[in-house]
Amino acid sequence: MMEELFTLTVILYLLSILVVLPLRKNYRASITVGHVLTGLASISLLAFTVGSLPDVLKGKAIEFTYNLGVAEIPFHVDGLSLILCLVLGSLGLATSIYSPRYMEFYERFGRSWLYVVLYSAFVLSMILIVTTSNFLWFVFFWEVMTFTSYLLMIWENDEEYVRKAGWKYFVTMHVASTLPLIISLAMLYAKTGSVNGLDFDNLATLHLGPIYYVLFLIGFGSKAGVVPLHFWLPDAHPAAPSNVSALLSGAMIKVAVYGLIRTTCFILRPTEALGYTVAILGTVTLTVGTLYALKQTDAKRLLAYHSVGQMGYIWLGVGAGITLIAKGYPAFGAIAMAAGLYHLVNHAIFKGLLFLSAGSVLYRTHTRDLNVLGGLAKLMPFTALFTFIAAMSIAGEPPFNGFMSKWMIYQGTFLSGDGLLVFCGIMALFISAATLASFVKFYTTAFGGTPTTTTEKAEEVPSSMLIGKGFLAFLCLLFGLVPSSIIPLLLTPGKALTGVDLSGWISTKYWLVTIRAPRMPAGGETYFNPWLFVGVLGVLVVAMLISYPNRPKRIVKVWTTGEPVKAEHYKLRAMHYYGPFEEYIHGLYHGGDALSGWGTYVCSSLAGGYLSLGRTLLRWAEKVGKDVLSTGRWYEKNGKEIYLDEAVASPFVQLMKGLGIAIEEVSLSYDLLLMLAAATLGVMMLILLGW
Amino acid sequence: MEAERIAFSFISLCLILFLPPLLDGIGRKVKARIQLRQGPSILQTYYDLTTFLSVEPVYPTERLAFRLAPYIAFASAVSAALVLPYGRVIPVSFTGDIFVFLYVLAMVSIAYMVGGFSLNNTYTNTGANREMMMILSIEPILGVAIGTFALNAHTLRIGAIPFALTFTVSVLLAYGLLAYSVYVEGGFIPFDVAEAEQEILEGTFSEYSGYLLGIFKWALMIKRFALLWLLSSFISIPFVRNVANGALILITQLIVLLLLYAGIAVIESMNARLRIDHVIRRNTGVFLCSLAVLLLAALGW
DSSP: OHHHHHHHHHHHHHHHHHHHTTTTTOHHHHHHHHHHHHHHHHHHHHHHHHHHHHHHHTTOOEEEEEEOSSOEEEEEEOHHHHHHHHHHHHHHHHHHHHHHHHGGGGGGGOOHHHHHHHHHHHHHHHHHHTTBOBHHHHHHHHHHHHHHHHHHHTSSTTSHHHHHHHHHHHHHIIIIIIHHHHHHHHHHHHHHOSSGGGBHHHHHHSOOOTHHHHHHHHHHHHHHTOTTSOTTHHHHHHHSOHHHHHHIIIIIHHHHHHHHIIIIIIISOOOHHHHHHHHHHHHHHHHHHHHHHHTOOBHHHHHHHHHHHHHHHHHHHHHHHHHHHHTTOHHHHHHHHHHHHHHHHHHHHHHHHHHHHHHHHHHHHSOOBTTTOOOHHHHSHHHHHHHHHHHHHHTTOTTSHHHHHHHHHHHHHHTTOOHHHHHHHHHHHHHHHHHHHHHHHHHHHHHSSSOOTTTTTOOOOOHHHHHHHHHHHHHHHHHHHOGGGTHHHHHHHHHHHHOOOOTTTEEEETTEEEEOOTTOOTTOOEEEOHHHHHHHHHHHHHHHHHHSOOOOSOBOOOOOTTOOOOGGGSSOOGGGTTHHHHHHTHHHHHHHHHHHHHHHHHHHHHHHHHHHHHHHHHHHTHHHHHHHHHHHHHHHHHHHHHHHHHHHHOHHHHHHHHHHHHHHHHHHHSOHHHHHHHHHHHHHHHHHHHO | OHHHHHHHHHHHHHHHHHHHHHHHHHHHHHHHHHTTOOOOOTTHHHHHHHHHHTSOOOBSOOOHHHHHHHHHHHHHHHHHHHTSOBTTBOSSOSBOBHHHHHHHHHHHHHHHHHHHHTSSOHHHHHHHHHHHHHHHHHHHHHHHHHHHHHHHHSOOBTTTHHHHOOOOHHHHHHHHHHHHHHHHHTTOTTSOOTTOHHHHTTGGGGGOOHHHHHHHHHHHHHHHHHHHHHHHHHHHHHHHTTOOOHHHHHHHHHHHHHHHHHHHHHHHHTOOOOOHHHHHHHHHHHHHHHHHHHHHHHHTO
16 A cells, blocks of 8 residues: 555656646746646655554565566665655655745746756655665666756856856765765675675675775765765755755755665664764764854855754764664664654754745845845744744754754763763764854844845745745644654664664653663653643743733834944844854864865866766767767657657656756756766766666 | 642742842842942842833834843743752753753843844844853863763763762862853853943843843843752752752752852952953863863773
8 A cells, every 4th residue: 555655656756757848838837737746746755654654663664666677676665764755755845835936036047847857856866765675776866866966956057156066066976976886886786796686685694894884984975965075065055946955955965864874784784983983974074064154154055064064963873873783782872873863854854944944035135145134034024933943943942853853862972871972972062052153143144133225125935935934844843842753763773773672761752752871870861841841931931921011112223322323234244243253263164174175176186087087988978878869859859749658668768868858958058068977977877777 | 748849849939030139139249248348238139120120111123032032031041940959859840851951041042142133233242142152162161061970970860960970080070160161151250241231231131121121130140040050959969869858958959059159259259351252262271171071081080
């Protein structure tokens, strides 16, 4: 039953690709129809997630195979996959509701059909990555994800910085993410000798050396934006349209965490060295990412740096979990890993919401520079409310969801009894304050104060955009106030890994969460009851409001010590926030810049090699390349009639077709470099499938 | 037992709400005496507070963030104080965890900052800005103190840590770090940079008036009380942890609290306000030294 819902999701996504092609002349209609279908697909995915929950919580997995005639795609959906399905379903639904109106902002670029095709292919590839149980298909969908995300990222290709950022992303991903995965794929293929041998179950029975840990760490670390391979992320994520940024920061980098856990814990075995490496990388990442975020004044760039920082929290939680499992505390390790995964879900939701909010501000004011924004709370009250919820969530304030996951990460590190992990926890606590600082700035500069000349004409965004954001804001509250709604699911990967019974270690009765750690004295369990907290706080606020009613009868001007100062000159600008602190840690920024410069240097020199390799490959595959292009052109001309039967034949044909069209599109408007890259990718795929 | 619980909870609520102004008054008196002044009556802070609370405020904006900030600050400070142990009773235990306590208490500062930043006023902005930098610089030190306790006691429950501690060198040093953090977070001189009266017109408070100001000041006093009650519990409970009588424990906590306040008044009277960059530098120095404490704790000393 459940697999039908999953199939329905896949079909709806593919359908959105097909339906949009006949509508390609009408910009708005094609995007609306496309997103209605992707929205339905997301609902279907959420239904699949909720429906599969009872079985998955019992430790079972849902298994099925798609037989495409030419190839078989096996699927295996367990707790870990389901967590990502939940993220992709929720974010997919929110962006589907939000995007139709938001994309009006990009109407001048046209190509609505291409947008829908790429959007659907992008989200669908992520869904397939987290559910397939064959490593070959995993890498194949991974490549589709990278490619489609790249094309979405460079949507505003008339801007120099967008093209540059996209190129940086594309090259970095191929050198640092795809290449390690392809190498490991080749090595594993050589070991097993068949495509079926690449099933995860089969790989887990092999004895694999430490080189795989290294390859997977690099491959998934670079995609997740882990320091020092993070330098592409703060350029790349803000370059995309905001709805796509929400998916990039909300979902795509989470898929890398999925990949890391799936490969290093389920195919390989969790080891102490791996755990410490992941935890320390996480700590470095959260520190560097967030401290850099602190001095940003571009709304989307600030959010992108925080994506780096928050990824650090996720890695820290997961790393602490792996360490503890490997050290022989399986139950507490499972809790720590669940904490990391909890933050994964939460970050997807609040970061998605924040990007959609930044997009709303951009939509109405045409700027994302926090220095010139101001006073939007009055003009866009709902956007302000949702942004505030998201800001408090990411800053980790109770009772929002970000607090619950950070709190669990603190438990997992501080109670580990391990000095190094405790230090990681201390850094996480410190950086939590830095996150707060950054989001107090983000919120108060854009929404606080009186409207500026840039914002005075702004008004609330259309209701469909608000509904998309409201849904995510609701989830922020749900996962914060009712932790029992999600924690059982988050514990399943740890349970599956260790096979221990967690009752007695963590309980989530109704609203209450209680955690026990190893060597804890009697009566030392920590617990938190968010509802009781909200109740106490609410009663106190209401009691005070009744005693001291708050009704301004008249408003007076702020006190300017008698000087005639204009309001806009009397407010701290975003760039002046926390000046003394940033000045004090400037040494750290210098170090970070040096690291980043080094990373860019390595990246660009590798890019040189990559390009010449690409050129060689292109020469070899000239004929194939030409075929792809002409196929693309042919479909452009004879669109509608032949589409359907081809589409059911194979997703590969579907993909090549899309690729062909994309290549043509690219070759018309972009420079040679990009065409070369796209063709190289096509060749890589051919090699991949020619195996 | 239930009757005792209710009695203790009631007493603690009274302490939380009505003791802080008295403690402030005592502090003022001690400072005055050290400086060879007569000083105000120790009830002076009550008089000030009742005056504020009886005056209708003047609003510089109709923004909700500004108007609700004092109420949120007050409610957070009281909520945080309610999860601390009073004798053997925790009045409202929505949590037992020290992090939840700190985060709820931090909401006082958040209200202060959001209120301050929601206006076009450089003074309130500067106050809010400084408050944030204070938190940034003190957070890691607090983290090391808690980390050391957690390594030693294997629990993060406020009520359980003092009962489970084994006194080693690192734990004693962690007490020092905790006391330092509490002092800085409490905004006592020389760390009163965020509400500096003479310099930035009391920061965020410069635009608050009437009972809004009264509620906000009350909230800050309760925040100081909660921080010092935490410290006083950590200090006093290990001495009386084998005593079954809750009242005796409560009295010990109270005595230690009064001594702490008197001690703070002495330190305050001998210092002048630091500049914010000095605060950051000093706190970073303390943090770097504190890492040695963590190392000791990890080694089991």
